[in-house]
Amino acid sequence: MSRRRPAYEYKRLPQQDETMVRDRVDGFTADQFRKPPPKFPWKAIIFSTFLCITGAVSLVFAVLISIGYIHERYLDRQLPLLILGSIMFIPGCYHVVVAYRAFMHHPGFTYDDIPDFD
Numbered sequence: 001m002s003r004r005r006p007a008y009e010y011k012r013l014p015q016q017d018e019t020m021v022r023d024r025v026d027g028f029t030a031d032q033f034r035k036p037p038p039k040f041p042w043k044a045i046i047f048s049t050f051l052c053i054t055g056a057v058s059l060v061f062a063v064l065i066s067i068g069y070i071h072e073r074y075l076d077r078q079l080p081l082l083i084l085g086s087i088m089f090i091p092g093c094y095h096v097v098v099a100y101r102a103f104m105h106h107p108g109f110t111y112d113d114i115p116d117f118d
Helices: 018-023 042-066 072-103
Strands: none
Touching: 042 072
């Protein structure tokens, strides 16, 4: 049986100096409460943009069918296009607007307001 050295080594922690002890009167440090910078939610913004564009196209086709620009044999597809287009367009457009305002640093808007899919 061979004895190998472990890939890790234990080291003693350095002793705390007096300045660090003064900062930690109650056992907490200020570094614990710093908020990390927000991550840019790429997946959520791409998905929101897809929903917004697909919903807008569905709504346009529903309106074109209803005004008779597209042949009336497709009239049975008007209501599903209108409902699905609305379901996709409203939340997609909302999240795209929130992402735009967070990107432009408008007060009250952050990337934390956009749901993350990770």
